[in-house]
Amino acid sequence: MSAVSEPPVTVPAPPAVRTGPQTFLARARRSPTLVVGLAMTLLLLLSAVFAPWLAPFDPSAQNLTGGLLPPSAEHLLGTDQLGRDVLSRILFAGRTDLRIAFLAAIVPFVVGVLLGLVSGYFGGTLDYLIGRLVDTVIAFPFYVIVISIVFAVGTGEGGIYVAFALVGWVGYTRVVRATTKALRGSGWVAAARGGGLSHGRVILRHLLPNILPQAVVLLMTEIILIMVAVVTLGYLGLGVQAPTPDWGTMIHDGQAFITTKWWLSALPGLAVIYTGISLSLVGDGLGDAWRVR
Numbered sequence: 001m002s003a004v005s006e007p008p009v010t011v012p013a014p015p016a017v018r019t020g021p022q023t024f025l026a027r028a029r030r031s032p033t034l035v036v037g038l039a040m041t042l043l044l045l046l047s048a049v050f051a052p053w054l055a056p057f058d059p060s061a062q063n064l065t066g067g068l069l070p071p072s073a074e075h076l077l078g079t080d081q082l083g084r085d086v087l088s089r090i091l092f093a094g095r096t097d098l099r100i101a102f103l104a105a106i107v108p109f110v111v112g113v114l115l116g117l118v119s120g121y122f123g124g125t126l127d128y129l130i131g132r133l134v135d136t137v138i139a140f141p142f143y144v145i146v147i148s149i150v151f152a153v154g155t156g157e158g159g160i161y162v163a164f165a166l167v168g169w170v171g172y173t174r175v176v177r178a179t180t181k182a183l184r185g186s187g188w189v190a191a192a193r194g195g196g197l198s199h200g201r202v203i204l205r206h207l208l209p210n211i212l213p214q215a216v217v218l219l220m221t222e223i224i225l226i227m228v229a230v231v232t233l234g235y236l237g238l239g240v241q242a243p244t245p246d247w248g249t250m251i252h253d254g255q256a257f258i259t260t261k262w263w264l265s266a267l268p269g270l271a272v273i274y275t276g277i278s279l280s281l282v283g284d285g286l287g288d289a290w291r292v293r
Contacts, residue, residue, distance in 0.1 A: 027289040034285020040278035048095040055088035060243040068261055080253060080264055090271055093245035098275070100157055100240070101227040104164040105219060111165075112172025113215050117203050119173065120180025130173065137170045146229050147238065155238045164226060175218055179211045213290035220283030224276050231272050247272055 028034050047054060056076075063083030071078045077086040119130040137145070149163035183189065184207075192202050233239030234248025242249065247268040254264025 028285070031285045031288050033281050034289060037278055037281025037283075037285050040274070041282055044094065044098070044275060044278055047091055048098045051091040051095045055085070055091045057085035057088045059084060059088040059092040059245045061085075068257065070261075071263065077267055078261070078263055080250075081257070086250075086264065086267060089245040089250060090247070090268060093247045093250060093268065094271060094275075096240055096244055097227060097230050097234075097247055100160055100230050101223050104161050104168070104226050104230075105223050107161075107165045108168030108222065109172060109215070109219055112169030113176050113208075113211070115169065116173040116176025117180050117207060117211070120177040121184055121199070121203055121207065123181070123184075127177070131177070134170045134174050134177075137167055138174070142167070142225070143229060143232065147233065147236070150233055150238050155233075156241050160230060160233065160239065164229075168222065168226070171222060172215060172218060176211050176215060179214060180207055183207055183210060213286070217283050217287045217290070220279050220286070224279050227272065227275055227279075 061084060063079070066079055066083040067081050069075055069079040069083075075085050075087070077090065079085055080089070115130055119127045145167050146163045149166060150159040153159045153162050189202060189206065192206055197205070230239055231246075231248035231251070234246040235252045236248075237252070239248055240246035250268040251265045254261065254266075254268070258265055
């Protein structure tokens with residue numbers, strides 16, 4: 001009796017919660033929120049990248065005889081109490097704060113997504129431990145933890161990176177963990193395992209592409225939170241240290257003259273608001289284009 005060969009096992013593709021490139025681009029072009037957000041963010045990034053060429057003066061150059069000058073043809077946004085050009089300092093401060101915010105977001109994003117995938121997929125004791133750790137960190141006010149860590153490890157950029165590497169991942173882990181748990185029970189995951197795919201391939205090939213859009217949308221929000229934290233730390237004197245320009249430091253230095261030279265604090269504050277609105281629009285637009293809900 002001849003052996004009957006079994007038909008090859010075909011692993012069905014997961015349900016399409018992600019969007020194909022052409023569909024995504026079509027939705028993106030039709031999203032005014034995303035278009036406006038990208039335009040605003042592009043302007044912001046260009047001003048930061050080309051700050052050395054756009055700034056009319058050295059942001060650290062002092063002119064004690066020309067302090068607290070109002071906006072004029074020479075100094076478009078006036079000067080501060082040390083005679084430094086406000087426009088130049090705003091441009092370079094944006095360059096500094098944006099660099100810190102984007103770099104500080106990388107490690108939490110990677111760690112949070114990986115922990116969420118592993119925890120949600122395997123479950124068990126590992127999931128329990130990660131879940132309790134996430135709940136413990138979330139139980140404390142986020143900015144209080146960040147400020148405490150920076151105060152403990154030291155001021156400046158290094159302290160900011162350490163603080164967000166330690167606690168910035170919990171938001172990603174919480175969302176990705178819940179989404180992965182929901183997808184883990186799907187039939188296509190069982191079919192993929194039955195087809196001989198390893199756990200690693202199931203996670204990276206099937207689960208990760210399905211949760212990545214939601215994680216990227218969350219990343220935009222997290223960058224805004226980091227930016228606000230960087231500005232807050234600068235205002236408290238725990239962030240970027242002089243003479244490097246920083247929006248938080250500029251707001252702090254200008255508050256003594258808020259009734260007479262309001263622009264010293266108001267203009268850096270408006271720059272922070274502009275940044276937050278830009279990234280928020282990008283996040284909302286990406287969510288619409290990817291149909292993330």
